[in-house]
Amino acid sequence: MTGDGPGGLSPGAAAAIRDALDAERQETLDRITALSREFNGIVESSAMVATDDEHDPEGATIAFERAQLAALIDQARGHLAELDEALDRLRQGSYGRCERCGRPIAAGRLAARPAARTCITCAAPG
Numbered sequence: 001m002t003g004d005g006p007g008g009l010s011p012g013a014a015a016a017i018r019d020a021l022d023a024e025r026q027e028t029l030d031r032i033t034a035l036s037r038e039f040n041g042i043v044e045s046s047a048m049v050a051t052d053d054e055h056d057p058e059g060a061t062i063a064f065e066r067a068q069l070a071a072l073i074d075q076a077r078g079h080l081a082e083l084d085e086a087l088d089r090l091r092q093g094s095y096g097r098c099e100r101c102g103r104p105i106a107a108g109r110l111a112a113r114p115a116a117r118t119c120i121t122c123a124a125p126g
């Protein structure tokens with residue numbers, strides 16, 4: 001017991017954030033597994049019927065669904081990387097600090113988005 005947690009967070013608060021990040025990480029991993037299974041299922045079924053993507057309307061739909069799933073998988077992987085970075089920051093004690101302006105990120109924002117790297121002001125477009 002050192003008293004202070006990383007980045008001035010109390011040990012209890014740091015543990016709660018780690019739990020939230022871990023839970024979201026597991027959820028994201030499950031999502032990637034489910035999406036990958038769906039993606040592979042489409043690839044397999046389309047291979048069996050040997051559709052022609054360009055002329056068969058069914059083939060175009062399959063290609064579209066595959067592209068959508070691929071995008072969702074990419075998105076989930078990106079989110080997973082963000083969560084891993086947030087866990088790293090938590091270990092290093094820089095968690096909860098805006099990486100652009102250096103000010104603390106509001107607790108409400110972190111509760112909604114535990115992997116947030118910027119404060120709400122810096123995250124706002126424009």
Ligand SMILES: [Zn+2]
Nearest residue numbers: 098101119122
């Ligand atoms: Zn900021």
